[in-house]
Amino acid sequence: MFALANPKRFMDTTAALLPWLAGAAALFLAVGLYLGFTAPPDYQQGDTVKIMFIHVPAAWIAMLAYGLIALASLIGLVNRHPLADVAAKTAAPLGALFTALALITGSLWGRPMWGTYWVWDARLTSFLILLLLYLGYIALWNAIEDEVRAARACAILALVGVVNLPIIEFSVDWWNTLHQGESILRVGGPLIAGVFLWPLGLMAVGYTLLFVTLWIVRIRTEILERRARALIMQGTA
Amino acid sequence: MSHFLAQFLAMGGYAAFVWPAYGVTLAGLGAATALAWNAYARAKARLAALERAR
Secondary structure (H helix, E strand, O other): OOOOOOOOHHHHHHHHHHHHHHHHHHHHHHHHHHHHOOOEEEEEOOOHHHHHHHHHHHHHHHHHHHHHHHHHHHHHHOOOOHHHHHHHHHHHHHHHHHHHHHHHHHHHHHHHHOOOOOOOOOOHHHHHHHHHHHHHHHHHHOOOOOOHHHHHHHHHHOOOOOHHHHHHHHHHHHOOOOOOOOOOOOOOOOOOHHHHHHHHHHHHHHHHHHHHHHHHHHHHHHHHHHHHHHHHHHOOO | HHHHHHHHHHHHHHHHHHHHHHHHHHHHHHHHHHHHHHOOOOOOOHHHHHHHOO
């Protein structure tokens, strides 16, 4: 992993990888959507169950992205690796987007099922805090001009905020919440029927591949921009 | 066919929730993809121009 983290090697490797990742993401999303829309209505939730195929993967990616930012931040702080800060910085807007999508689609699912768009229960509130952490992280990056100082300050924020991830995950067990409990990744197997589990799994893989594709594109963009800035600095020196 | 399509679009009476959820998702992910590719193409062109100018 550290060998790949050399910016030149990263650019060479990902140039070949990107079309395959993008193609695989499109394929998984297309098949997942097809199976999702041809699945029968749920016996309790009716056709609102179709929101699950976009809500749950968005929520997974929102948490995964934050975990990756925290990991990259830790590597950046400890090893001072040049790509770690870039990786953390570029993942944040994507994480914020997936978090916002999870909140909006969850709200649209909640209205017909719970009778309300929003309730201050532990799962929803901790997820809103995740969005605020993302926004704070992005704002902090933009507020500090010196990239090294910005990376360090943001890494500390990311590492402090990582405590929110287990709170989100276990909130449905620790508190009484309107949000349903864990029904997929649980001891004893998933509680949902296979006819819903397959499209959900395919959509989750598709979302993950799309996130990785966009993340790589954003990292490549940041590397090119830093090279351009370095050239300008050399020219003015 | 039109009956099937109308039934599909009605989403069992939940169209007002299902389609906006998919619309927001499509708009969000579509915009993120377009912005990422545009920014990448711009950065690539800018660096190429700077390298040519050296």
